[in-house]
Amino acid sequence: MGRSPSSNESNVKKGPWTPEEDGKLMDYISKHGRGTWRTLPKHAGLNRNGKSCRLRWENYLRPDIKRGKLTEEEEQLIINLHSVLGNKWSKIATSLPGRTDNEIKNYWNTTIRKKLLHMGIDPETHRPRTDLNYLMNLSQLLGMSNLGTSMSPWTNPTSLQTDVTQLAKLQVLQNMLQLMNNTSLISMTNPYLLDNQILNPPSLDTFLHGTNTLQVRDPMLRGPEYPNPIGNNISDPFSQTPSDYSQQNIFKSGIEKENETSHQEVRSYTKNINTSQQNQAENLLPPLVASCPRTTTFNKMQRNYNEAQKSTESPFSTFEAWEKFLIEDDEASGSYWKEILE
DNA sequence: AAGTTCCCCAACCGCATAGTT
DNA sequence: TAACTATGCGGTTGGGGAACT
Missing domain, CATH: 1.10.10.60 (Homeodomain-like)
Incomplete structure (x- = not known):
């Protein structure tokens, strides 16, 4: 047999609390402590249910609540x-x-x-947004470019199409740079998201071929330290003891205070997140790119890209290759984009 | 000044889980 | 073990003030 059913709460007051109600609640708790929330409103002379009292106390009246904007x-x-x-x-x-x-x-x-x-x-x-809405600007530009071929005679179709194509290229570049920027930024400020996959942009080769060659490593399997392409060696957060976090600003008042059990819990959460990240990474590049036509122009650009990649050894060679692809070889890439757009 | 839209946040609702009988 | 309550959590709502037209 269970407990007796709770009292009828159909006519208890709802909505914003009055100062009088706040006073009653604070007065009661200061004298008697919290006790059970179910019986508290009756003893405190409040026409509220216990749930409402608990919420009011926990979220507003509790003396240790910090007021003001979050820092x-x-x-x-x-x-x-x-x-x-x-x-x-x-x-x-x-x-x-x-x-x-x-x-x-x-x-x-x-x-x-x-x-x-x-x-x-x-x-x-x-992670960087890859949803269709966010990439809508690009697809709209591409659509506009296609429209350019059937433009009315009172405009200059060639000129307009060129402009729109240039705009589309810029948009692609901007999106790529933003994605690279954001992933690097996130990685630098959050050790739990560090891995090679998000620090390195997708190679142009990957982009052009549409085959994803990203090497996603499970951070749980890597050694105590691994190189960061930005130049620093960052300690593997998972090899650290909780007290090691006190050396870092991140998690300063957070995870470091947790005991080992919580530390393992965070590891567990992170592993799940990384699994989903891996799944995401496998779909990082939209199939639209994979269907790019392999034409003479494409082959020429690919040669240029390979040359650019050979001539650069720095960690940013991929960026430079992209730059060469999108900016320097304007004639070839322009033709290539035109082919894509058509 | 009045009407409308936007935005913040306190409070509610439904659900899950632990505890009690 | 079943039935029920208490508590806590996350999602959602709606009142009211601010900003805009």
């Missing part, structure tokens, strides 16, 4: 923790003293989420 440090910590834990607001809140899960959730949905979207980062995956 940049707190914001960065939220982003980092969210990349590991996902929408586990209560877990995230435990790393931000004085902040409630509700506050963090609201701040994420109203501020951080928008910021990330604006930066071209998917707030769910913390």
Whole structure:
């Protein structure tokens, strides 16, 4: 036999709390402690249900609640923790003293989420956006370019098409650079997302062939240290003890305070995230690219790209190859884009 | 000045899980 | 073990103020 059913709560008050109600709740808890939320409203003289009282206390009346806007440090910590834990607001809140899960959730949905979207980062995956909507600008430009071939006689179709083609190329370049930029930025500020795959842009060869040759390594399998293309050697966060995190700003007041069990939990979360990242990486380049026609112009450009790649040894050779592809060999690439567009 | 839209955030709702009888 | 409650969590809503037209 279970407990007796709870009292009829159909006529309890809902909506915003009045100062009088706040006073009653605070007064009762300060004298008697929390006790059980179910019986608290009756004893405190409140026509509310226990759930509402608990929420009011936890999110607003609790004396240790920190007021005011979240700091940049707190914001960065939220982003980092969210990349590991996902929408586990209560877990995230435990790393931000004085902040409630509700506050963090609201701040994420109203501020951080928008910021990330604006930066071209998917707030769910913390990876560059590859959704169709975000790439719509490009497809629209390509569409406009196609329209150029059937433009009315009162315009200069050749000139317009050239302009639009140039614009489309610039858009591609901009998108690529933004994706590369953002991934590098994320990687540098979040050790949990470091791996070769996101620090290196997709090679032009990959892009042109449409075959994904990205080497995605499981961070759980790599050694204690691995080179960072940017130049620094970054310690593998997974080989560190929790106290090692105190040497870094990231997770300063967060994961480092967790015990080993939580540390393993974060590892577990991260492994799942990396698995999904790997799945994503396998679909990083849209099939649109894979169907590029292999023409004489294509072969010429590929030769140029191979030459460019041979002549550069720096970590940024891929970028330089892209630059050569999109800017220097304008005649060839222009023809190639025209072929694609047509 | 009035109406409309946008945005923030407190509070609610439904669900999952742990605990109690 | 079943039935039920208490609690906590994450998603969602809607009131109200700010910004815009």
